[in-house]
Every structure is written in C-alpha cells, then in structure tokens.
Amino acid sequence: MSWLPTIAYQTVMIAGVTLLGLTSSPAPLQMRPLPEVPADVGLDTGLWGPGGDRQRLLRSIDESLRYLRTPKAKADYAAYTAEGQAGAQFGPDLHQRMIRSLQRFRHLVRHSHSPQELQAAVRREFNFYQSVGHDGMGTVSFTGYYEPTYQASAVPTADYRYPLFRRPPDFGQWPEPHPTRADLEGADGQQWQQGKLQGLELVWLRDRMEAFLIQVQGSAQLRLTNGQIMTVGYAGKTNHPYTSIGQELIKDGKIAREELTLPRLIAYFEANPEELDNYIPRNKSFVFFANTAGSPASGSISVPVTPERSIATDKSLMPPGGLAIIETALPFAVNHDWEQRPVSRFVLDQDTGSAIRGPGRVDIFMGTGDTAKARAGLINTPGQLYYLLLKP
Template sequence: MRKTLALASLSLGIALVHTIWPAVAQVPTTIPLPVPLPTQPSTSPELQIPLEPVEISNTCTPVSTCLGWDEQIFGSPGKSGDRKALLAAIDNSLSYLARDSAIAAYKDYPVPGITHDRVRRSLLRFRQLVATAKSASQLRAAIQREFVFYKSVGNDGKGTVKFTAYYEPIYQASRVKTSIYKYPLYRLPPNFDQWAKPHPKRIDLEGKDGLLGDKSQLRGLELLWFRDRLDAYMVHIQGSAQIRLTNGKTTSVGYAGGTDYPWTSIGKELAKDGKLPLEGLTMPRLISYFRQNPLELNNYLPRWERFVFFKEVPGRKATGSTNVPVTPERSIATDKSLMPHGALALINGSFPYPAAGGKLQPRTVSRFVLDQDTGSAIKGPGRVDYFMGTGQLAGDRAGITGGNGSLYYLLLKK
C-alpha cells in the first residue's frame, strides 16, 4: 500500500510538524538503554551506517534511561493481548522473505552482519518464542539470551527517531461521474513507462481545481469519482483506500504508480504562508481549515507536484511496499534504502489511545513490529511511520501522532 500504502502520517505533510506527546504511563517492565558496541568502519565515507549493535543489561539504575518491552502481547487483567496479530505480521514477513525479490534486497545491505538468512532465521525463532511463551517476562528472558539488538542511529546520531503514523481510509465514491461525484481517481496509463521526464506535474494532469476532465491527457482512465477533492487527494497521500460505492457495494483501491516528484508538505506550505501556525499543526486542524476555506485547495494541493495512479483490488487488505498485508499497530514504514526489509523491530514511543469520554490520550508504549513498508516522506534512519489500521478511529489517531522515540532491530546472535 503506500507507494503501495503511501506517505507519512496521514498527513498532507503534517508528519513533519507534529508536537511531542507527553508520556502519561510508564512501561511496567524496563531495562537500561543499550550501550553501543564497536562497529566495523565503513569502507566508504559517504556510506551511512544506519544501525549499531548494542548490548542489553539486566538491571535498571535510577539514573539510566530505560528501554520498554512489549507487554501488550499478553494483555493485562481484563484485557486480551494481541499475540495473534503479531504472529500474523511475522508470517507476512516470512512470506516476503521467501521471495527472490527479498534475497535481492539484501544483496548490498550496508550493515555488516545483517543478511537475508539471518533476518529470516531470527523471525522463525522469534515466532516460536512468541507462540510458546507464557508471559512477557519469559519472552524477555529468551530474547535477551538469544538475540542482539541493533539500534537506529536516528536523526541526530544519538538514536532519536521521529515517529508519525498512517492509516487506510474509507471513502464513498461512484463508478460514474455525476454532478456530485466529479473528482476522479485515475488508473495507471498503459504507456506510463514511456513517459518523457520530467513528468507532467499534478496541475498539468488534473488542473488547478482538480477538474481538468476532458482536457487532461488522462481522459478515459478514470477509475472512481469522489464528491470531495480533499478525499481524492487523501487517497493519493495514503496510497490505498477502502471504498463504499454509491450502489451499496464495497471495493478497494491500491497504489499502481506515480510521477517522479518528491514529497511536499502541505502543512508546511500553509505555515510558511502564515495561514496556520506550525506548532501543534495536526491533521484535524488542517482538514478543518480546508473545510472552512475550500478554494484554498486550488492553491495548496497543486504544490505537491507528484501524481499517483491506482488500480482496483477488491477485497485486498492494506498492503506494504514488501507486497504483503500490513497489520494494525504491528507494521512500520521506514527508509528501505537503509533499513532491513521485513525484519523484526522493537519501537519505543508515545501514541494516542482511546480513553474515557471518547478522547484520545497519549501513552508511552513499546511494540514489537515488522518493517514492511516505506513512503516518499520517510527518509533517513530517524523516521518511522506506524500503521494504525483502517477507518475513522485509526485516522483520528494517526492524525495526532508525532513525537520522538527509539527503534531497535532484533537478530539472532548466531
């Protein structure tokens, strides 16, 4: 999905401007933050080594920063855990790693010691441990005994990772154009690989108002029609969507290709023009602004010059760049030029969760996740996009996710 699932944090670019949530809960079982071990120097001064092997200690001193462990696998009193979801995500990564494309992806991986075979064996062993462990403490002990942690160097060289989140939206659309449903989503042109570069920009393909229609070179490639231009644009950003059709049926659309332009943050563009403050700019605030000022869409949406094409994939679940389904709160997107495809990771960060009264409150958590996706706004070792799931609640949570945390990959010691 995103490039298959597509870009960062639900955002229109808000991924880059979220504020950090304060922690309201501590992970109950913690250990000290790992200390970097010596690493093999790079043979090229330009090669960025994104991960460092680190040592895990069994004690936690009052002055140390502690690394949390995933307690949600086993649940808590009165609440079931999500072990089944984690196992499903592991199986999806194992399915990916069985392909020739996965073997090719690891051919020139930049971190010494991280190989396709080691990643695959690590997942197989971790799956066995998760399936048989009776408690979080038992799983933790086995992991400390058998696995090595590789910590992301982050965006500052000290392990600081910026987290955002994304989701799969559900929108209403029509198979035919009407006076209400008039904003199209397009199929990939059959000759797209022959298009000259630089590619046409968004404004060239759909017009300033999104209604270029018969004058567009994409005429006849319309896949679906939306009543709201912002909805169609959001599908471009997320890269896939579940669709409720006007005839009562449902379908899905997925990423099929895109023009060769970089990510542009619409949120940053609004802030640059003084329309909204950069601090605290979230997706709900951005959407509210465009609902109140619909003509501003004509000014700001064309600033993201990239244009995305889609295909209909009825019944298909949200799918990552590894071409396997992504699992809510168990899949992440990273920069795949740096991070190991399909691998097992542990994230520590703060994310919003439903609370009393229908509010969302931040909670500091640790989660075992599978690295199964990417996005054009996810660049460098200090960026992670966290898949929240499908629908409105997932979108509400993704829209206000943003903050710093840490990222570790787990591999067998031998």
C-alpha cells in the same frame, strides 16, 4: 508508507508518506545507521491478557517470513548488504539470519507464558541495533498512516466529481520530467478531460480533499453508491518529489508547527475551501490507482500490513521485513478523548514511503477507517527504533 507509509500497495509502495510532512535531516551516512547497543530497551508487554494481540503479531511475523522466502527478498538483501550500502555492516548472510531470527522469535512468542519469560529469552538470544535517528543520538520522528474509507461512485454525478485515475497504459513512455499535478488535472482538479488522464477515471469522490488524501495514503476502501465495497491501491506515480501541504501551511504562517495534526489540517481547508486550489497543486507528485478487488492494504514488500504491528521506514537504510521494537507514544481513547501513552512494541518493517527518508523517520500503520484515521492524525512524536537479530 508517514502517510502515503496507506499505502503503497501492489507494486512499489508509496505508503508511508505523511501528509503532515514531518521531516528531519538524515544522520551522516558515514555513520552506521544501526549500531549495536545493549539489550536494555523496554520490551512489549501487551501480548497477554485481555486485549492482547499476540495473534496479530504472529500474523505479521508470518507475512514477513512469506516475503523473506521469495526471490525478490533475496535480491533485495543482496543489494542492501552490498559493499558501500547501509546493510553491509551485517555481512552477506543477513538474509538467512533474518529468516532464522523471525522463526525463532515466532517460536518464543507462541510458547512464552508471560511477558517476563519472553523478555528474558529475547534479551538472551538476540542482538539489538538502534537507529542513529535524525540527530545521530537515536531520536526518531514517528507519524501514523492508515487506510481511509470514503463514499464514492462508479460513475460521475453532480455530487461525485473528483476521480482517482488508472495508470496510463503508455506511462512508461512519458517524457521526463513528467507533467506536474497542475498539468494533469488543473489548479481546481477538474481539467483532466483535456489531457493525458482523459478516459482513465477509475472511481469518483465527492470531495477533492478526500481524493487527495487517498493519493497521500496510497490505498482506500470505498463504499459505492450502489452498496458495493471497492478497494483501490497504488499503481504508480509521476517522478516529482512529494511535497507536504502541511509543511506548506506552516511555511506560509497559516498553522503553527506545534498545532499541526490531520484534524487541524482538514479543519483549515473546511474553513478555507478556496485554498485547496493553492495548496494541493504544490504537491507536484501524482499517484495512479488500480482496483485491488478486496485485497487488504499491503506494504512495499507486497504483503498485507497489520495495524500497529507494521511500520514504514527508508528501505535504503533499514532491513525489509525485519523485526523491530518502537518506543514512542500512541493515542488511546479515554473518556471520549484521546490520551497519549508511552508504548514499547514489537513491529515488522514492511513498508516505505516517499516522505520516509533517513534513519530518523518511522511511519506506523494504524489500520482502516475513521478511528484509525483519527489516531494516525495525532501521531507526531519522537521516540527510538531498534532492530533485533538472532545472535550468530
């Protein structure tokens, strides 16, 4: 969801899987993952004035409301609030309460005339629930994900040799455990012609790392050699757990933990291309794709995700489509460099990912293309996560 939090997309999202593999131990589940706290958290002030993105926030709210009005959302919330599940603390009315919460918050965003007016209304009308984080004290680890844009070819050529693959038509009958990545494509990523993937090539990339990054993100926009734009999205994955190659590099002493960013990881493999055959197969999980015909990147609740307004979390613990506030630091361009600035921002919880597990992990969707890629790769910061529900 993390980065594959782009993105899982047309079915069961895989969007939030962070390539960097920032992980944390979940808090004990006998502890409520979202205890109520005083409403003294800092609130979003970036919705007014030059550069304000109030319309983008409203659009994201509308997408969550669209999901919440579906039969799937009703079933999701019934499971989430069932006895023994994380959402049981809110009671069986949570689904309708969430709808009322978003409807009222949308009205406040539209009709408030200043940050102060909105803040006062939210504090007055909403209850705040803070994630216990990975330490039981509210500390949440934030990463970023994005929808990459790459050059690609509809046919194999001498330059474009690394395919993405369609979901096999007999995938539901594959024996378990499924074949590993190495079984399916070989250590060098070029041996698929002899196995289960033969004939399932969807589109071709010229760089193995780019093809792998698309699997990590879960979707991509591709500029084809014929001038057309193709979008691809998640269509399924094998049942092996995700393994972060960033964590593997740290474990092997190739990169220091404090130095790990996406640019640093890419630079390592550009300098040591032979290492791709060693590290990529360590992630045994394999992702399949579909041509999404220009559809925007979507999250695990099957609605489009919005840059800097959509997050990915563990949906066994956090309410799908819910209204939240994140407090962390994000990178901003300053004088041809990046500067980390603290933010307090309203977001909608619309995605998940294979590496997003426990109450201490959040992945922020940063958008599409190179700038989003650069910013997402620099997010590896602590912070806090809060959910807002309209008072009963």
